[in-house]
Structures are given as structure tokens and as C-alpha cells.
Amino acid sequence: MRGMTHDEIRKALESVIDPELHRNIVELDMVRSIEIHEGGVVDVVVSLTTPGCPIRNHFQTGVANAAKTVEGVTAVNVSFDVLTDQQKSALQQKLGRGGGLPSGALAEVQNVICVGSGKGGVGKSTLTVNLAAALASEGKRVGVLDADVWGYSIPRMFGLGAQRPDVSAERKILPLEVEGGIKVMSIGFFLGEEDSAVVWRGPMLHKALTQFLEDVAWGALDFLLIDLPPGTGDVSMTLAQLLPQAKFVIVTTPQPTAQKVARRSAEMANKVNLEICGVVENMTGFATPSGERFAIFGEGGGQALADELDVPLLGQVPLTMPLREGADSGQPLVFTNPDDPASQGVRQAARGLVALAPIALPTLNVAPPAAPAQPVGMSLPMA
Numbered sequence: 211m212r213g214m215t216h217d218e219i220r221k222a223l224e225s226v227i228d229p230e231l232h233r234n235i236v237e238l239d240m241v242r243s244i245e246i247h248e249g250g251v252v253d254v255v256v257s258l259t260t261p262g263c264p265i266r267n268h269f270q271t272g273v274a275n276a277a278k279t280v281e282g283v284t285a286v287n288v289s290f291d292v293l294t295d296q297q298k299s300a301l302q303q304k305l306g307r308g309g310g311l312p313s314g315a316l317a318e319v320q321n322v323i324c325v326g327s328g329k330g331g332v333g334k335s336t337l338t339v340n341l342a343a344a345l346a347s348e349g350k351r352v353g354v355l356d357a358d359v360w361g362y363s364i365p366r367m368f369g370l371g372a373q374r375p376d377v378s379a380e381r382k383i384l385p386l387e388v389e390g391g392i393k394v395m396s397i398g399f400f401l402g403e404e405d406s407a408v409v410w411r412g413p414m415l416h417k418a419l420t421q422f423l424e425d426v427a428w429g430a431l432d433f434l435l436i437d438l439p440p441g442t443g444d445v446s447m448t449l450a451q452l453l454p455q456a457k458f459v460i461v462t463t464p465q466p467t468a469q470k471v472a473r474r475s476a477e478m479a480n481k482v483n484l485e486i487c488g489v490v491e492n493m494t495g496f497a498t499p500s501g502e503r504f505a506i507f508g509e510g511g512g513q514a515l516a517d518e519l520d521v522p523l524l525g526q527v528p529l530t531m532p533l534r535e536g537a538d539s540g541q542p543l544v545f546t547n548p549d550d551p552a553s554q555g556v557r558q559a560a561r562g563l564v565a566l567a568p569i570a571l572p573t574l575n576v577a578p579p580a581a582p583a584q585p586v587g588m589s590l591p592m593a
């Protein structure tokens with residue numbers, strides 16, 4: 211078999227056009243790397259302009275097809291990262307005034323972290339809220355999107371009652387803000403009663419999630435945490451499509467059976483190409499106020515899952531009464547008592563996330579072009 215060259219592949223990739231910027235990805239310096247392996251397998255890394263770039267599928271197919279036109283290429287693996295601030299400024303310059311990088315609502319969101327679990331009730335929402343509080347306490351700008359459309363509890367856990375988000379002059383939905391400047395958005399804000407039963411059909415779910423990502427004025431955030439519904443369903447698939455750069459954190463409890471269930475959500479994350487960045491073990495024994503611990507759910511499940519997935523165990527959070535009370539009263543424990551054993555576990559996990567944050571944290575300084583206001587056209591179900 212004849213050996214192809216990097217230049218040939220690069221040349222072939224000139225046929226892949228960025229539909230938003232109307233230029234090819236080679237010209238735009240979006241081809242980060244090309245690696246050629248034995249047997250004609252080629253790995254291409256494409257740099258996207260934003261972590262929330264909605265056109266990843268376009269590039270995935272386009273790059274694979276273009277590279278395959280080169281003689282000798284047998285298979286193409288396409289993966290993605292995000293342009294650095296510097297590269298983005300260079301690109302902005304290249305495009306000239308008004309050239310316009312995408313100004314989507316997530317254009318200034320640095321890290322998107324989905325928090326998932328194999329089954330309900332393992333404390334995913336409680337941890338999401340407290341992780342947000344811990345990150346905010348570290349000086350990070352944080353947003354929380356409650357994508358648990360069937361069992362949303364984030365508004366209650368942040369003490370947000372019947373408020374409804376306002377809409378800005380630019381027709382963007384303004385997230386509600388809580389302590390630490392945390393921006394919060396939940397389907398619950400639009401449904402009234404917490405237990406309103408909504409039958410979510412595929413297209414409606416897709417539309418609602420897209421709106422949460424595109425029509426909400428998230429602004430500049432270091433972290434957007436997304437509370438997923440338990441299990442492996444439509445929401446995760448849709449989000450994976452919309453957010454190719456999102457990372458996945460899996461919450462599990464310590465017993466071996468829970469680990470088996472949690473593994474399923476890891477498999478789902480793999481299937482949709484979301485990178486799993488760590489495991490958090492919740493309910494790691496019961497901690498008494500005096501610090502005594504009882505391993506009521508067994509031990510070791512979090513570590514075993516992390517080992518199996520080859521990712522770090524970011525933190526272990528014990529069962530404590532104050533954590534549950536804080537969730538019920540709408541005051542995240544990490545804010546009210548950062549030294550509680552549960553808060554300490556969450557804070558450790560948050561520090562792990564900061565250490566793993568794939569993207570440098572200073573604010574992107576890309577001046578958004580004066581885009582025409584997009585009508586919000588609320589398709590979210592109203593109470």
C-alpha cells in the first residue's frame with residue numbers, strides 16, 4: 211500500500227467548509243493535527259471555536275469523507291478540541307472586522323461538565339448544587355443547567371421558588387442568580403409546580419434543551435454544570451450532539467451493585483463520544499458530627515469504577531444530615547458550612563475539576579459581532 215503524506219491529507223481537508231465562517235478549515239487553522247498510522251489509519255484533531263459548537267457533526271462527517279478521498283487512507287478518527295484564546299484572536303484578525311466568530315450563548319463558556327448517574331437518588335443534584343457552590347467559592351464563574359427535565363430539583367436546592375426568568379432586550383432568557391453569582395436555569399422555572407408532569411417527546415425535548423443552551427444569556431463562565439436525568443436517555447444523547455466538548459462526571463454510591471449501574475452511563479457517554487473526566491462517590495459512609503464513620507453502603511465502589519474507567523476518583527462525599535437539610539432548605543451546605551465532612555468531600559471534587567479543566571480559564575476576549583436579536587419564541591411548556 212502506498213504511503214500518503216500529511217500534505218495530501220491537509221489538501222483534501224480544504225474541501226471542508228465551516229458553514230458559519232464560510233471558509234475552509236485549513237485556511238482557518240482549525241486542523242490542529244494529523245497523524246498517520248500503519249495500515250492507513252489517520253487521526254485528525256479539529257479545533258472548534260467554542261466548546262458549545264453546534265456543528266460538530268458537520269465537521270465529523272466532512273473531515274472523515276474528505277480524508278478518505280486520499281489514496282491509501284483506510285479509516286479516519288476525528289476528534290475535537292477548542293481554539294485557545296490566542297488562536298481565537300488570530301482567527302478574529304484573519305476574518306477582519308465584522309468577520310464574526312460565532313456569538314452563541316455558550317461562546318464564552320470555558321468548560322461544560324455534565325453530571326450523570328446510572329440511577330436516580332444517588333445524590334447527583336445535591337452534588338451538582340454543592341459543586342457549583344464550591345467552584346464559586348474558589349472564585350470561578352459558574353452556571354448550573356438543570357437538564358433533569360423529569361425530576362428537576364435544582365431550583366428548590368438553590369432556594370429559588372416561584373421566580374421566573376426575565377427576557378433581555380436582546381430577547382435572551384436571563385438565568386436567575388444565587389449566592390456566589392451562580393447562574394441557574396431550569397425547566398422548573400417555566401412549569402410552576404415542581405411535580406408538574408410533562409410528557410417529553412423527542413423533538414420537544416431537543417428543542418427545549420437547544421433553547422437552554424442557545425437562548426439563555428449564560429455570559430462568561432468558567433464552568434457550566436449540567437444536571438442530567440438519571441440513566442442513559444435522550445437528554446444525554448441530545449446534549450452530546452449539541453456540546454461536543456462537554457465532559458462527563460459520574461456520581462455513584464460505594465456498593466458494588468451501584469457500580470454496575472453507573473457503568474452503564476459510562477458506556478453511554480463513550481457511545482456518544484463524551485469524555486468521562488472523573489467519578490465522585492457519594493454516600494461514602496455516614497459521618498457523625500463527631501467525625502465517626504459507618505460504611506453503611508459498603509466501600510470501594512467509587513474507586514473501583516474510577517479504576518475501571520481509567521479516570522480519577524475526584525472526591526468522596528459522606529452522608530451527613532446537614533447536607534440533606536441544606537438541600538431541602540435551599541442553602542447549599544458548602545456555602546453555609548464549608549467544613550462539614552460532606553462539604554469537604556465536595557470541595558475536594560471541585561478542586562479536582564479545576565485541575566482537570568481542559569481549557570485555560572481567563573475570559574475569552576472575543577468581541578461578539580452585533581448579531582441581530584433572535585426571537586426567543588418560547589417553546590418551553592408553560593404552566
Ligand SMILES: Nc1ncnc2c1ncn2[C@@H]1O[C@H](COP(=O)(O)OP(=O)(O)OP(=O)(O)O)[C@@H](O)[C@H]1O
Pocket residue numbers: 327329330331332333334335336337358361363439440492493527528529530531533534535537538552
Ligand atoms: N451525601 C449525602 N448526605 C445526606 N443526604 C444526601 C446526600 N446525598 C444526597 N442526599 C439526599 O438524598 C436525596 C436524593 O438526592 P438527590 O435528589 O440529589 O439525588 P439525585 O441523584 O439527583 O436524584 P434524581 O436523579 O432522582 O433527581 C436528597 O434528599 C438529598 O438531600
